[in-house]
Amino acid sequence: MKLYFSPGACSLSPHIVLCELGLPHQLESVDLKTHLTAGGGDFYMINPKGYVPALQLDDGQLLTEGPAIVQYLAEKKPEAGLLPPAGTLERARVQEWLTFIGTEIHKNFSPLFNPAAAVEWKEAAKANLERRFAFVDKALAGRDYLMGLGFSVADAYLFTTVNWTFFLGIDLAPWPALAAFHKRVTARPAVQEAMRAEGLLK
Secondary structure (H helix, E strand, O other), rough: OOOOOOOOOOOOHHHHHHHHHHHEEEEEEEEEOOOEEOOOOOOHHHOOOOOOEEOOOOOOOEEHHHHHHHHHHHHHHHHHHHOOOOOHHHHHHHHHHHHHHHHHHHHHHHHHHHOOOOOOHHHHHHHHHHHHHHHHHOOOOOOOOOOOOEEEEEEEEHHHHHHHHHHHHHOOOHHHHHHHHHHHOOHHHHHHHHHHHHOOOO
């Protein structure tokens, strides 16, 4: 398998999952401004959507969208416990978190990374993020991960988005459980491996 990624982008989530599972994979970075791959290819020819992550399977098929990719990968090695069994409420809970992170956290970061976004738009997005962070902080109180003691694919996605706060100068101090979660996940060997491969850690 080959993961097309951009350092620190939302593609870090499936990258972490690949490392957690110990699945063999290749990496190819994508410049999201020029849409050229590290090999000089036109990324639009690989993924017409034009954004990462994109996972090229061994048979040549392409899978896109982070939540779909992480669930597909977790199914490859169910014994790792990154995704509860199909048909259980726990599986639905993980999917619930993946949806919430994608629509309520991930998307609210977009204006903050956009230099052309109006100040009012940025302020509204930051206010939305603060409310979402408060919700997640409450959910994490007294537990290590979103689902309790066990790390799941939802945690990989949440960590990836929360990590962006450090690029934007957003202080996590108002949300101590979320800050502790970020520190806890950062210390995981697979997370260190993925971040180091993307040049995010020395």
